[in-house]
Amino acid sequence: MLGDLKREVYEANMLLPKNNLITFTWGNVSGIDRENGYIVIKPSGVEYEQLSPENMVVVDLEGKKVEGDLNPSSDTATHVELYKAFSNIKGIVHTHSPWAVSFAQAGRDIPAAGTTQADYFYGSIPVTRQMKKEEIEDEYEKQTGSVIIETFKKRQINPNQVPGVLVNDHGPFTWGDSPASAVYHAVVLERVAEMTYHTMQINPTSIEMSQDLLDKHYLRKHGKNAYYGQK
Amino acid sequence: MLGDLKREVYEANMLLPKNNLITFTWGNVSGIDRENGYIVIKPSGVEYEQLSPENMVVVDLEGKKVEGDLNPSSDTATHVELYKAFSNIKGIVHTHSPWAVSFAQAGRDIPAAGTTQADYFYGSIPVTRQMKKEEIEDEYEKQTGSVIIETFKKRQINPNQVPGVLVNDHGPFTWGDSPASAVYHAVVLERVAEMTYHTMQINPTSIEMSQDLLDKHYLRKHGKNAYYGQK
Amino acid sequence: MLGDLKREVYEANMLLPKNNLITFTWGNVSGIDRENGYIVIKPSGVEYEQLSPENMVVVDLEGKKVEGDLNPSSDTATHVELYKAFSNIKGIVHTHSPWAVSFAQAGRDIPAAGTTQADYFYGSIPVTRQMKKEEIEDEYEKQTGSVIIETFKKRQINPNQVPGVLVNDHGPFTWGDSPASAVYHAVVLERVAEMTYHTMQINPTSIEMSQDLLDKHYLRKHGKNAYYGQK
Amino acid sequence: MLGDLKREVYEANMLLPKNNLITFTWGNVSGIDRENGYIVIKPSGVEYEQLSPENMVVVDLEGKKVEGDLNPSSDTATHVELYKAFSNIKGIVHTHSPWAVSFAQAGRDIPAAGTTQADYFYGSIPVTRQMKKEEIEDEYEKQTGSVIIETFKKRQINPNQVPGVLVNDHGPFTWGDSPASAVYHAVVLERVAEMTYHTMQINPTSIEMSQDLLDKHYLRKHGKNAYYGQK
Numbered sequence: 001m002l003g004d005l006k007r008e009v010y011e012a013n014m015l016l017p018k019n020n021l022i023t024f025t026w027g028n029v030s031g032i033d034r035e036n037g038y039i040v041i042k043p044s045g046v047e048y049e050q051l052s053p054e055n056m057v058v059v060d061l062e063g064k065k066v067e068g069d070l071n072p073s074s075d076t077a078t079h080v081e082l083y084k085a086f087s088n089i090k091g092i093v094h095t096h097s098p099w100a101v102s103f104a105q106a107g108r109d110i111p112a113a114g115t116t117q118a119d120y121f122y123g124s125i126p127v128t129r130q131m132k133k134e135e136i137e138d139e140y141e142k143q144t145g146s147v148i149i150e151t152f153k154k155r156q157i158n159p160n161q162v163p164g165v166l167v168n169d170h171g172p173f174t175w176g177d178s179p180a181s182a183v184y185h186a187v188v189l190e191r192v193a194e195m196t197y198h199t200m201q202i203n204p205t206s207i208e209m210s211q212d213l214l215d216k217h218y219l220r221k222h223g224k225n226a227y228y229g230q231k
Numbered sequence: 232m233l234g235d236l237k238r239e240v241y242e243a244n245m246l247l248p249k250n251n252l253i254t255f256t257w258g259n260v261s262g263i264d265r266e267n268g269y270i271v272i273k274p275s276g277v278e279y280e281q282l283s284p285e286n287m288v289v290v291d292l293e294g295k296k297v298e299g300d301l302n303p304s305s306d307t308a309t310h311v312e313l314y315k316a317f318s319n320i321k322g323i324v325h326t327h328s329p330w331a332v333s334f335a336q337a338g339r340d341i342p343a344a345g346t347t348q349a350d351y352f353y354g355s356i357p358v359t360r361q362m363k364k365e366e367i368e369d370e371y372e373k374q375t376g377s378v379i380i381e382t383f384k385k386r387q388i389n390p391n392q393v394p395g396v397l398v399n400d401h402g403p404f405t406w407g408d409s410p411a412s413a414v415y416h417a418v419v420l421e422r423v424a425e426m427t428y429h430t431m432q433i434n435p436t437s438i439e440m441s442q443d444l445l446d447k448h449y450l451r452k453h454g455k456n457a458y459y460g461q462k
Numbered sequence: 463m464l465g466d467l468k469r470e471v472y473e474a475n476m477l478l479p480k481n482n483l484i485t486f487t488w489g490n491v492s493g494i495d496r497e498n499g500y501i502v503i504k505p506s507g508v509e510y511e512q513l514s515p516e517n518m519v520v521v522d523l524e525g526k527k528v529e530g531d532l533n534p535s536s537d538t539a540t541h542v543e544l545y546k547a548f549s550n551i552k553g554i555v556h557t558h559s560p561w562a563v564s565f566a567q568a569g570r571d572i573p574a575a576g577t578t579q580a581d582y583f584y585g586s587i588p589v590t591r592q593m594k595k596e597e598i599e600d601e602y603e604k605q606t607g608s609v610i611i612e613t614f615k616k617r618q619i620n621p622n623q624v625p626g627v628l629v630n631d632h633g634p635f636t637w638g639d640s641p642a643s644a645v646y647h648a649v650v651l652e653r654v655a656e657m658t659y660h661t662m663q664i665n666p667t668s669i670e671m672s673q674d675l676l677d678k679h680y681l682r683k684h685g686k687n688a689y690y691g692q693k
Numbered sequence: 694m695l696g697d698l699k700r701e702v703y704e705a706n707m708l709l710p711k712n713n714l715i716t717f718t719w720g721n722v723s724g725i726d727r728e729n730g731y732i733v734i735k736p737s738g739v740e741y742e743q744l745s746p747e748n749m750v751v752v753d754l755e756g757k758k759v760e761g762d763l764n765p766s767s768d769t770a771t772h773v774e775l776y777k778a779f780s781n782i783k784g785i786v787h788t789h790s791p792w793a794v795s796f797a798q799a800g801r802d803i804p805a806a807g808t809t810q811a812d813y814f815y816g817s818i819p820v821t822r823q824m825k826k827e828e829i830e831d832e833y834e835k836q837t838g839s840v841i842i843e844t845f846k847k848r849q850i851n852p853n854q855v856p857g858v859l860v861n862d863h864g865p866f867t868w869g870d871s872p873a874s875a876v877y878h879a880v881v882l883e884r885v886a887e888m889t890y891h892t893m894q895i896n897p898t899s900i901e902m903s904q905d906l907l908d909k910h911y912l913r914k915h916g917k918n919a920y921y922g923q924k
Contacts, residue, residue, distance in 0.1 A: 023422055024415070026347070045460030074451070074459050096347050098422065102429035105345040105438055114567040115632045116488070116558050136443045140451075169440040170346045184486070191485055191560065197429060198564035198659060207567055209631040212598045220536070220602075228536050229507030254884055255877070257809070276922030305913070305921050327809050329884065333891035336807040336900055367905045371913075400902040401808045428891060576798040577863045578719070578789050646717070653716055653791065660795035660890060669798055671862040674829045682767070682833075690767050691738030 001067055002040055002058060005031050009040040009091075010053040012179035016095060017048050019187050027095035028073040031179040032083050034090065037061045041079060043070035063142075074141065081145025082175065086152075086159045091179030093186045099193035100172035103127065107168050110192060113199050113207040117192040118217035122161035125189060126151050130168045148173060161218070164189045232298055233271055233289060236262050240271040240322075241284040243410035247326060248279050250418050258326035259304040262410040263314050265321065268292045272310060274301035294373075305372065312376025313406065317383075317390045322410030324417045330424035331403035334358065338399050341423060344430050344438040348423040349448035353392035356420060357382050361399045379404065392449070395420045463529055464502055464520060467493050471502040471553075472515040474641035478557060479510050481649050489557035490535040493641040494545050496552065499523045503541060505532035525604075536603065543607025544637065548614075548621045553641035555648045561655035562634035565589065569630050572654060575661050575669040579654040580679035584623035587651060588613050592630045610635065623680070626651045694760055695733055695751060698724050702733040702784075703746040705872035709788060710741050712880050720788035721766040724872040725776050727783065730754045734772060736763035756835075767834065774838025775868065779845075779852040784872030786879045792886035793865035796820065800861050803885060806892050806900040810885040811910035815854035818882060819844050823861045841866060854911070857882045 012029040016022045025048070030041035040056050057068035063080045065072060073079070079092045103110050110125040112118060117125070128147045135143035148165050151157070163185045164174035174185040199207050221228045243260040247253045256279070261272035271287045288299035294311045296303060304310075310323045334341055341356040343349055348356070359378045366374035379396050382388070394416045395405035405416040430438050452459045474491040478484045487510070492503035502518050519530035525542045527534060535541075541554045565572055572587040574580060579587070590609045597605035610627050613619070625647045626636035636647040661669050683690045705722040709715045718741070723734035733749050750761035756773045758765060766772070772785045796803050803818040805811060810818070821840045828836035841858050844850070856878045857867035867878035892900050914921045 023418065043461070071461055098426050099429070101345060101347060101426045103433060105426065105430040105440075106434035107438075108433055113631065114563060116563060130441060131444065133441075133443045136441075136447045140447055169344065169444055187485065195560050195563045195567060197433065198561070199567040201432065201663065202565060202570055202659065203568035207569075209567075210592060210595075210598075212595045213593065213631055216598045216602055230505070230533055254880065274923070302923055329888050330891070332807060332809060332888045334895060336888065336892040336902075337896035338900075339895055361903060362906065364903075364905045367903075367909045371909055400806065400906055428895065432894065575862065576794060578794060649716065657791045657794045657798065660792070661798040663894065664796060664801055664890065665799035669800075671798075672823060672826075672829075674826045675824065675862055678829045678833055692736070692764055 002033060002038060003053070005033055005040045006053040006056040009042070009056050009179050010051060012091065012093070012183050013042050013051055014048065015180070015183045016093070016186070019183070021095045021097040021186055021190060022048065023096065027093070027097075028075055029091065029093050029179050029183060030073070030076075030079045031091045032089075038066060039076075039079060039083060041072045041076055043068070044072060044074050046070065075144075077139065077141035078145040078148075078173070081142055082148065082173070085145070085149040086175065088160050088177065089163075089175040089182075090177050091182035092173060092175045093179075093182040094171065094173050095186055095190075096171045097186065097190040097193075099197060100166060100190050101170075102197065103193055104166040104171050105169055110166070110189070110196055111208050112214055113196045114192075114209055115213065115217045116188070116195065118209065118214045119221055120185060120188045120218075121164065121192075122218040122222075123157065123214065125162065125164055125166060125192075126155060126157060127166040128168045144170070161222070233264060233269060234284070236264055236271045237284040237287040240273070240287050240410050241282060243322065243324070243414050244273050244282055245279065246411070246414045247324070247417070250414070252326045252328040252417055252421060253279065254327065258324070258328075259306055260322065260324045260410050260414060261304070261307075261310045262322045263320075269297060270307075270310060270314060272303045272307055274299070275303060275305050277301065306375075308370065308372035309376040309379075309404070312373055313379060313404070316376070316380040317406065319391050319408065320394075320406040320413075321408050322413035323404060323406045324410075324413040325402065325404050326417055326421075327402045328417065328421040330428060331397060331421050332401075333428065334424055335397040335402050336400055341397070341420070341427055342439050343445055344427045345423075345440055346444065346448045347419070347426065349440065349445045350452055351416060351419045351449075352395065352423075353449040353453075354388065354445065356393065356395055356397060356423075357386060357388060358397040359399045375401070392453070464495060464500060465515070467495055467502045468515040468518045471504070471518050471641050472513060474553065474555070474645050475504050475513055476510065477642070477645045478555070478648070481645070483557045483559040483648055483652060484510065485558065489555070489559075490537055491553065491555050491641050491645060492535070492538075492541045493553045494551075500528060501538075501541060501545060503534050503538055505530070506534060506536050508532065537606075539601065539603035540607040540610075540635070543604055544610065544635070547607070547611040548637065550622050550639065551625075551637040551644075552639050553644035554635060554637045555641075555644040556633065556635050557648055557652075558633045559648065559652040561652050561659060562628060563632075564659065565655055566628040566633050567631055572628070572651070572658055573670050574676055575658045576654075576671055577675065577679045578650070578657065580671065580676045581683055582647060582650045583626065583654075584680040584684075585619065585676065587624065587626050587628060587654075588617060588619060589628040590630045606632075623684070695726060695731060696746070698726055698733045699746040699749040702735070702749050702872050703744060705784065705786070705876050706735050706744055707741065708873070708876045709786070709879070712876070714788045714790040714879055714883060715741065716789065720786070720790075721768055722784065722786045722872050722876060723766070723769075723772045724784045725782075731759060732769075732772060732776060734765045734769055736761070737765060737767050739763065768837075770832065770834035771838040771841075771866070774835055775841060775866070778838070778842040779868065781853050781870065782856075782868040782875075783870050784875035785866060785868045786872075786875040787864065787866050788879055788883075789864045790879065790883040792890060793859060793883050794863075795890065796886050797859040797864050798862055803859070803882070803889055804901050805907055806889045807885075807902055808906065808910045809881070809888065811902065811907045812914055813878060813881045813911075814857065814885075815911040815915075816850065816907065818855065818857050818859065818885075819848060819850060820859040821861045837863075854915070
């Protein structure tokens with residue numbers, strides 16, 4: 001069942017330690033088959049060396065396990081919420097990568113300070129509000145998804161153009177049109193967090209890039225008239 | 232004698248350089264056999280490449296060498312004090328890992344700023360007070376243990392729920408229910424020190440997470456109703 | 463065609479990941495054959511493992527492709543402008559190396575704070591002004607070159623003595639008398655950015671080195687009476 | 694001639710890249726045979742992969758080449774001055790290691806903030822004053838040695854107890870009773886610079902350790918009654 005997607009999700013998971021985004025088992029990747037609504041996700045608390053395409057877990061859009069011997073990631077309900085709300089995305093990543101977490105713990109957006117961010121994120125990378133007592137106590141992982149979705153709605157951010165978020169006091173989630181693309185965005189987010197942290201220390205007053213430069217870099221890669229790469 | 236524990240302590244010692252917690256010989260791991268009260272610990276000042284299960288040193292709960300050709304770690308008396316006072320722990324680690332030492336030298340707790348810490352430490356990671364002249368001059372290593380124990384008592388911190396400490400102007404000690412678990416906590420402590428340092432620079436005013444979120448994360452892994460992983 | 467230069471440019475490109483200056487495909491090296499005015503440059507958006515001397519792209523000094531199956535780097539027009547204006551240089555590098563980008567995003571020069579910089583850069587490494595709306599919208603990559611050239615002219619900096627620049631809100635370009643020399647300067651720039659960032663945090667008030675020390679270090683390597691190395 | 698010392702100096706030089714203290718060729722190690730007053734030192738500007746015991750250069754205490762096909766390190770005159778003034782040392786290291794350079798460029802001592810430093814340096818690691826125009830212009834490398842020696846004399850620091858220094862706006866020199874010991878101190882200096890930098894950011898007001906703790910740690914390793922390790 002879903003052999004290709006399982007391999008894809010497995011390989012995307014293995015990219016996390018390869019890109020130094022992971023300590024121990026602190027991270028997970030999922031992918032979705034939009035036709036039948038099945039999600040493939042990393043099992044919970046299993047070490048990366050022990051992963052295989054075969055032990056990936058299949059759940060449905062209710063978060064119920066459809067196939068697999070192991071429990072799915074404890075963050076499964078967050079992934080499910082995001083897949084339901086953001087209808088174009090096909091892969092999701094969660095990590096505790098250190099620079100991203102530093103901003104998440106500070107409760108601060110990563111502002112768009114340069115072209116590295118602008119090449120993949122069309123603006124600031126938002127941080128969610130802190131979660132409320134009742135959200136934490138009841139269906140916490142599902143509510144984590146809800147607060148992400150709320151952030152994008154309230155601030156009118158398009159999740160297809162800003163493929164990532166910082167969950168307040170927790171860490172980053174990123175997504176994309178495939179599990180591998182979601183990992184790519186996780187790397188970009190971590191790297192811009194690192195660079196913009198240092199930028200903020202050098203120049204604490206004004207680091208936002210111009211809207212013109214943001215438009216240019218995002219759109220030369222992602223707009224109708226994109227001309228970057230070999231397309 | 233104690234062949235299994237020696238191997239366990241040896242392997243836990245070798246995890247320190249593997250996890251980049253060690254410069255030269257600056258660190259040590261011990262384990263205890265609670266039935267007979269014997270402690271197995273790294274020999275003093277020996278390079279990691281020259282360690283083997285066989286050259287681990289056995290001492291008793293007075294700190295006296297029971298077996299081994301080499302001198303035990305110079306920090307042995309600290310380990311002994313902690314094993315005597317914290318009756319549930321079975322492994323102890325000491326390192327000079329750089330982010331933890333940075334906080335220890337600053338004389339500051341690592342506040343609970345996010346879920347990475349909350350997953351393993353139920354609150355701030357405390358720093359001890361500075362040691363007094365007489366504590367330093369007489370039985371210094373034993374007194375180092377005493378000041379750790381005093382810190383947990385005075386501040387009413389449960390060492391089973393906060394498995395680590397920063398010794399002021401010195402560095403971290405961590406523990407757990409096995410030598411490997413103590414190393415795991417040493418890695419977590421180093422990683423949260425790194426992230427929370429950066430968080431404090433981004434947001435110098437308020438970085439403490441909510442008690443609700445702290446409860447949630449600690450207890451979903453460690454409480455009666457833990458549901459993380461494959462249990 | 464230009465087999466030697468293609469190999470040289472290929473090898474210089476491969477030095478970028480080797481020296482940890484690169485994430486994904488974010489960087490490129492070119493070289494020029496000054497006799498016939500042909501430039502060899504990395505193809506756009508191709509991963510480093512897939513590069514070979516054969517897939518390097520040849521363009522002329524108008525930026526038109528002369529040979530090659532792939533599109534040249536999207537930054538080609540910037541390289542062309544620099545080769546036209548700085549007549550002694552034979553290699554150019556662009557990266558998004560993190561410390562250099564941190565200064566570029568902050569819009570700040572890297573001041574000459576010590577001998578490491580003075581050994582290769584005869585003064586501060588300048589940051590360009592921000593680009594204007596019309597420069598961004600029309601021939602952006604070419605205008606990026608122009609704003610670099612303007613910076614050196616207005617501030618009367620000799621590009622042979624200061625072989626690098628930070629493009630505002632973007633990142634570094636470096637150059638040299640060969641592609642390999644341009645990479646060498648990219649490494650130096652990244653390393654001095656890292657060190658001088660920390661220097662600025664330790665001592666926010668005065669970190670400029672003396673003109674005498676700057677003269678000494680630059681000229682003992684690059685002046686008429688250079689005596690460093692085996693020459 | 695001096696085959697053993699050449700091997701020792703060669704091997705100590707190779708420890709520099711192994712311990713991540715080196716970019717390109719920016720560093721050198723020497724050793725001295727105190728009986729005949731000959732110094733063995735790295736050749737100038739040669740890459741580490743091309744070093745061998747055979748291409749080490751022999752100079753006398755005037756800095757004149759006694760044996761070797763290559764030029765000695767351009768810093769040879771500094772080494773010579775230090776060997777003449779500090780009569781107990783037998784090995785010297787110079788690097789541009791990044792954390793040490795950050796303090797050197799800031800013109801600041803590395804204060805004794807914790808036991809890691811106290812284990813090897815009996816107090817602050819001093820920075821020299823800036824060099825004067827005439828010192829820079831005439832016999833610069835020899836004068837670099839002189840200003841180091843002046844620093845230790847004026848501040849009454851014992852070079853046997855504080856085996857390293859930061860040359861203002863330049864970088865660190867360390868020494869020891871062998872070339873390998875000098876490298877060891879270079880690693881310690883770099884590591885404490887890193888940690889104490891972060892300590893200063895967390896706690897900008899008071900980070901000096903107590904004299905009692907400094908005494909204890911330095912003397913338990915280096916005093917008459919040292920009890921660390923296997924001695």
